[in-house]
Amino acid sequence: MRVHVADHPLITHKLTVLRDSQTTSPVFRALVEELMTLLAYEGTRDVRVEPVDIITPVAPTTGVRIAEPKPLIVPILRAGLGMLEGMVKLLPSAEVGFLGMARNEETLEPTTYAERLPDDLSGRQCFVLDPMLATGGSLIAAIDFLLQRGATDVTAICILAAPEGLEAVEKAMYGRDVTVVLGAVDEKLNEHGYIVPGLGDAGDRLYGTV
Numbered sequence: 001m002r003v004h005v006a007d008h009p010l011i012t013h014k015l016t017v018l019r020d021s022q023t024t025s026p027v028f029r030a031l032v033e034e035l036m037t038l039l040a041y042e043g044t045r046d047v048r049v050e051p052v053d054i055i056t057p058v059a060p061t062t063g064v065r066i067a068e069p070k071p072l073i074v075p076i077l078r079a080g081l082g083m084l085e086g087m088v089k090l091l092p093s094a095e096v097g098f099l100g101m102a103r104n105e106e107t108l109e110p111t112t113y114a115e116r117l118p119d120d121l122s123g124r125q126c127f128v129l130d131p132m133l134a135t136g137g138s139l140i141a142a143i144d145f146l147l148q149r150g151a152t153d154v155t156a157i158c159i160l161a162a163p164e165g166l167e168a169v170e171k172a173m174y175g176r177d178v179t180v181v182l183g184a185v186d187e188k189l190n191e192h193g194y195i196v197p198g199l200g201d202a203g204d205r206l207y208g209t210v
């Protein structure tokens with residue numbers, strides 16, 4: 001498994017505003033989308049392309065286009081939905097599948113409550129979107145799900161990670177063709193499984209408490 005932590009002052013600047021508890025929901029949503037677009041640039045570095053012949057107004061040449069089968073973007077509901085627009089802006093021809101997961105706030109175990117994905121993901125390149133990688137349980141379950149369906153390589157894009165969760169994902173995905181792209185790795189998890197300093201509950205800050 002490969003890990004890439006984006007190191008860019010614009011990302012750190014936007015993350016600082018995102019973390020601030022005074023930031024309102026509309027601003028938070030806009031920032032998640034902007035951060036996603038910046039992280040997508042790094043996350044799609046290995047997107048599969050194929051050669052294509054074109055003719056410019058001056059001369060014939062060979063370029064590239066996104067290869068078939070098209071990549072699949074999988075936002076993890078709810079919070080991952082906030083990242084979807086930022087990703088499809090960069091990869092408009094991709095298809096989108098959905099996984100709904102909720103972490104039990106006492107046991108910290110994830111449960112899958114919704115799934116809308118192609119039955120067969122053989123040969124598909126998948127991009128999983130979830131802003132928070134805390135204990136890593138949700139991301140491990142999501143990536144396992146895609147690999148079991150035949151996905152060949154999976155890139156997960158998260159805004160924040162806790163070192164404990166990142167280590168758990170690395171252990172679970174050892175030797176697999178998995179890449180994790182992160183906006184930052186924070187200090188630790190607290191006793192409630194929240195990332196410190198983090199940004200609080202990403203789903204609630206995006207969409208309100210349910």
Ligand code: PRP
Pocket residue numbers: 076077078079080101102103104108110130131132133134135136137138139165193202203204
């Ligand atoms: C949050 C977050 C991740 C998960 C991370 O979702 O969006 O999916 O927690 O925690 P983990 O790494 O310990 O598994 P949550 O379960 O709160 O659902 P939500 O997106 O509906 O708010």
Ligand code: URA
Pocket residue numbers: 079132134193194195196198199200201202203
């Ligand atoms: N889920 C969140 O939304 N935030 C955390 O800090 C941990 C899990």
